[in-house]
Amino acid sequence: MMDKKQAVEIRGALDKLTIQRFKSLRRNLRILKQDKNAMIGFLVIVVIVLVAIFAPWLAPYDYSEQHISSSFRGPTSTYWLGTDEFGRDLLSRIIWGTRPALIVGVLSIIVAIGIGVPIGILAGYKLGWIDRTVTWAVDIMLSFSPLLFGLMIIIALGPGTSNLAFAIGLANVAQFIRLSRGPTMALRDNDFIRAARALGASDLRILFSHMLPNVIGPIIIMGTLSMAGAIRTEASLSFLGYGIQPPLPSWGNLIRQGVEQILQSRWMALFSGLALTVTVLAFNMVGDSLRDMLDPRELLTKARGKLDAF
Amino acid sequence: MKVSYIVKRIISAVVIMLAVATIIFFCLRVLPGDPAIVILGDSASEEALKVIRSQLGADRPIWIQYFDYIGKLLVGDLGVSMITKQPAGMQIWNMFPYTLNLAISSMIIGVLIGIPIGIWTAIRKNTLFDYVGRVFALVGFSFPAFYLGVLLLMIFSIELGLFPIIHQIRTGSISEHLYKLCLPALSIGLIEASFITRLTRSCMLEVLNEDYVRTAFAKGLKPNRVYFIHALKNVMIPVITAVGFYTGTILAGAVLTETVFNRPGLGKLLIGAINTRDYTLVQACLVTFSFIIVVVNLIVDLSYSLFDPRVKYE
Numbered sequence: 001m002m003d004k005k006q007a008v009e010i011r012g013a014l015d016k017l018t019i020q021r022f023k024s025l026r027r028n029l030r031i032l033k034q035d036k037n038a039m040i041g042f043l044v045i046v047v048i049v050l051v052a053i054f055a056p057w058l059a060p061y062d063y064s065e066q067h068i069s070s071s072f073r074g075p076t077s078t079y080w081l082g083t084d085e086f087g088r089d090l091l092s093r094i095i096w097g098t099r100p101a102l103i104v105g106v107l108s109i110i111v112a113i114g115i116g117v118p119i120g121i122l123a124g125y126k127l128g129w130i131d132r133t134v135t136w137a138v139d140i141m142l143s144f145s146p147l148l149f150g151l152m153i154i155i156a157l158g159p160g161t162s163n164l165a166f167a168i169g170l171a172n173v174a175q176f177i178r179l180s181r182g183p184t185m186a187l188r189d190n191d192f193i194r195a196a197r198a199l200g201a202s203d204l205r206i207l208f209s210h211m212l213p214n215v216i217g218p219i220i221i222m223g224t225l226s227m228a229g230a231i232r233t234e235a236s237l238s239f240l241g242y243g244i245q246p247p248l249p250s251w252g253n254l255i256r257q258g259v260e261q262i263l264q265s266r267w268m269a270l271f272s273g274l275a276l277t278v279t280v281l282a283f284n285m286v287g288d289s290l291r292d293m294l295d296p297r298e299l300l301t302k303a304r305g306k307l308d309a310f
Numbered sequence: 311m312k313v314s315y316i317v318k319r320i321i322s323a324v325v326i327m328l329a330v331a332t333i334i335f336f337c338l339r340v341l342p343g344d345p346a347i348v349i350l351g352d353s354a355s356e357e358a359l360k361v362i363r364s365q366l367g368a369d370r371p372i373w374i375q376y377f378d379y380i381g382k383l384l385v386g387d388l389g390v391s392m393i394t395k396q397p398a399g400m401q402i403w404n405m406f407p408y409t410l411n412l413a414i415s416s417m418i419i420g421v422l423i424g425i426p427i428g429i430w431t432a433i434r435k436n437t438l439f440d441y442v443g444r445v446f447a448l449v450g451f452s453f454p455a456f457y458l459g460v461l462l463l464m465i466f467s468i469e470l471g472l473f474p475i476i477h478q479i480r481t482g483s484i485s486e487h488l489y490k491l492c493l494p495a496l497s498i499g500l501i502e503a504s505f506i507t508r509l510t511r512s513c514m515l516e517v518l519n520e521d522y523v524r525t526a527f528a529k530g531l532k533p534n535r536v537y538f539i540h541a542l543k544n545v546m547i548p549v550i551t552a553v554g555f556y557t558g559t560i561l562a563g564a565v566l567t568e569t570v571f572n573r574p575g576l577g578k579l580l581i582g583a584i585n586t587r588d589y590t591l592v593q594a595c596l597v598t599f600s601f602i603i604v605v606v607n608l609i610v611d612l613s614y615s616l617f618d619p620r621v622k623y624e
Contacts, residue, residue, distance in 0.1 A: 037448075140329045143600045143607075147562035152596055155584055156337050232454050236566055239456060240581060259460055259570060262475070266464050273457035281452035288448070 041285030048279055052098040059092035063249050072265045082267040084257060090268055093249035094275050100250040101279060104165045104234040104243075109223045111169025116176025117219060121211050123177070124184030125203070134177060141174035146229065147236055154242045164243050168233050172226055179222055183215040225287035228280045235276050251276040316612060323608045330600045331383055335376055338593055388594035393586050398594035401579060406598075408479070408575040411487065412494055412567065413560050417553065419499025420506050425549070427503070428510025429537060432518065443507060450504020456566035459497035463570065466493060477573040494571045498563050502556060509552050513545040520544075547614060554610030558603045 051058060060080070067087030074082045081090040123134035141149070146168070153167035187193060188211075196206050237243035238252025246253050251272045258269025354362075363369040370378075382389065388399040431443035467473045477490045517523060518541060526536045565577030572578075576595060583591035 136326075136329075140326050140333070143326055143330050143558075143604050145558035145562035145599070145603065147565065148558075148596060148599055151565075151584075152334065152337050155592065156340050228452065235454060236456065236562075239566065240569060242584075255457060255460060259463075262460075262464065262468065266468065269457075269460045270464070273454070273460060277449075277453055277457060280454070281449060284448065284452045 035289045037285045038289035041282040044278065044282035045286065048098055048282070049102065051095055052102050055095050055099060059089075059095040061089040061092045063093045063096040064088065064247050065092075072261070074265070074267055081271045082265060084268055085261060085264070090254075090271060093254060094251070094272055097249045097251045097254060097272065097275065098279075100161060100238075100244045100248070101231050101234060101276070104161060104168065105227045105230045107162070107165035108168035108172065108230045108234075109226055111166055112172035112176050112226070113219060113223055115169070116173040117180045117212070117216070118207075119173075120177040120180030121184045121207050121215060124181040125188050125207055125211060127185075127188075131181075134181070138174045138177050144171070146171040146233055150233055150237055151240070151242060154237060159242050159245055161244065164234060164237060167237075168230050171233070172230065175226065176219065176222075179219055180215050183218070184211055187211060187214055221290050224283070225290055228283035228287060231276070231283070232280050319608060319611060323604050327601060327604050328380065328383075330604070331380065331597050332376075334593055334596045334600070335379055338589055339372060383597070388597065389590040391583075391588055391591045393588045393591070398591045401591065402576065402594060402598050405574060405576050405579045408573065409561070409564050409568070409577065411491060412498065412564055412573070412575060413557070415491055415495040416498035416502055416560060419495060420502030421553070423500070423503035424506025425510050425542075428507045429514055429542065429545075431507070432511045432514035433537060435515065443511070447504045447508040447511070450501055451508060453501055453504075454566075455498050455501045455563045456570050458501060459494065459567050459570040462493045462497050475572075477571040479574060490573065494567050494573055497570075498560060498567055501563075502553075502560065505556065506549060506553065509549055510545055513548050514541060517541045517544045550613065551610055554606050557606040561599055561602060 065088060067083065067089075069087065070079070070083055071085050071087040072083065073079055073087075076082070079089050079091065081094065083089055084093075119134055123131040144152075149171040150164075150167040153170055154163060157163040157167065193206060193210055196210050201210075234243055235250070235252035235255070238250045239256045241253070241256065243252055244250035246257070254272035255269050255276070258265070258267075258272060262269060360369070379389070386399065388397070388402065390396070391398050391401060394401070427443050427446070431440040431447075434440050463473075463475065467475045473493055474490070477494065479486060479490055523536060523541055526540045527533075531540075561576070564575055565580060567573070568575045568577040569581060576598065580592065580595040580599075583589075583595060
């Protein structure tokens with residue numbers, strides 16, 4: 001059993017390590033470069049982002065350009081991935097589909113961080129009834145699955161890109177409250193916070209100019225990690241018909257179209273799903289290494305190691 | 311001690327459930343559109359609309375509607391479907407076995423594939439087997455279950471013709487149920503297997519470093535006994551927790567999978583209700599989904615002591 005003194009010591013070492021951890025973001029990025037999986041994932045993400053930016057120039061046709069005479073083609077030299085019922089080029093539609101995926105992904109994470117982090121640091125800093133209420137609210141939010149929560153918000157707000165981003169963002173808020181609350185609690189008794197308090201800084205000032213810069217690093221990293229989930233949720237909602245609305249292409253609604261016309265052409269569902277899977281995989285490959293880097297259990301082992309060295 | 315802990319957990323679960331029901335109620339009330347117009351159509355006369363509104367209770371203040379809804383919910387009444395006029399609870403009860411079968415069979419597939427692969431990849435760390443297992447875990451983890459469903463449908467139903475394309479259940483015989491469960495359960499189960507593989511592997515690697523594992527080996531016990539008796543027991547706790555929390559994902563996945571396979575179930579009922587704007591039924595479905603998640607989490611919490619006698623309830 002661990003006695004009280006030891007527990008205090010471990011906590012002190014942990015706090016120090018946590019702070020060091022937040023400061024050494026750049027060193028962590030260097031470690032990341034040596035990780036082969038993370039590098040492959042990162043390169044794929046860069047390619048996808050470039051494809052999204054340069055979609056109008058990269059896509060051989062416009063996403064809504066119809067070639068009625070050549071509907072339901074398989075892959076040919078004119079249409080590399082084939083065509084749909086209206087003879088629209090599938091490759092062009094998949095290329096344009098990178099945009100809603102990334103836009104909704106990024107926006108939803110911004111919404112989740114923007115709502116979740118202020119609440120999280122407030123709860124972690126103030127503790128007491130605010131913290132209890134927030135913890136309870138987090139428990140409630142975790143009783144919804146993100147997809148069903150997003151679906152509920154979409155039913156209430158109606159479909160569309162910004163509503164979709166807002167819905168998925170709200171569904172992920174709980175996770176970011178948790179993420180920012182923990183480190184804030186570890187930091188709140190640190191000297192620099194106490195000094196700020198002693199100098200008469202207001203709570204708002206302490207939270208936003210002292211606390212936030214110290215906890216935001218790992219949160220942004222976790223944000224990129226949540227991109228995989230957000231992109232998948234976007235595709236799922238679009239697949240169900242409540243996300244991005246046709247004729248605007250998104251990987252989710254392309255898969256839906258592919259399933260509806262699966263007897264005429266198998267290529268549509270196959271290739272759109274592949275694009276979705278590769279993107280999610282790339283984000284997960286980067287996320288895996290990031291998660292290892294930020295693993296609190298690893299922190300604890302190191303803290304114990306330091307104590308042994310005393 | 312233990313009983314009081316269980317009671318406390320059950321009370322907190324009930325409170326959470328009520329809060330969830332409240333969120334669902336108010337979220338669906340901000341909806342634009344009048345339920346009376348949904349039922350009668352745009353051309354209905356004002357008098358007819360009034361009659362319907364008072365029948366639905368939609369002309370009362372929202373607070374009274376809310377307390378009415380919560381009161382009924384507490385006795386298990388989920389309201390009456392606006393379209394079919396049947397009790398929503400009955401419709402959900404009729405569809406529930408389909409989704410339950412799907413969730414349980416995919417969980418069985420996930421556990422049967424995931425745990426052995428997770429253990430073996432951990433034992434044979436850095437061998438070819440481990441590498442293949444890890445690739446399976448990473449790819450599976452990123453694979454959207456509904457896309458896997460589409461691929462299974464393409465391969466087994468369209469190319470090979472072994473399974474139907476539309477998984478509607480007609481006769482209701484056990485063999486038909488099992489036959490039409492194969493592909494949907496596989497599509498969720500394989501994804502869950504990859505998730506469990508990842509988790510089991512990382513927990514197992516941690517446990518294998520523990521002193522009691524070294525002691526067990528030093529005593530001269532057979533490796534399989536150490537791995538499957540000593541180590542596995544300690545791996546089970548995080549795995550059970552994760553499988554429990556994963557239930558939510560499975561249920562949400564069921565909405566997608568049932569759509570892909572055209573299979574009856576809670577998810578298909580929810581989507582149908584959204585499309586027909588049957589908001590009472592939508593509300594009832596969402597409440598049911600959350601209820602299942604809360605109950606499963608409660609069971610997971612309470613089952614810890616079965617696997618770990620060190621867990622003491624306070």
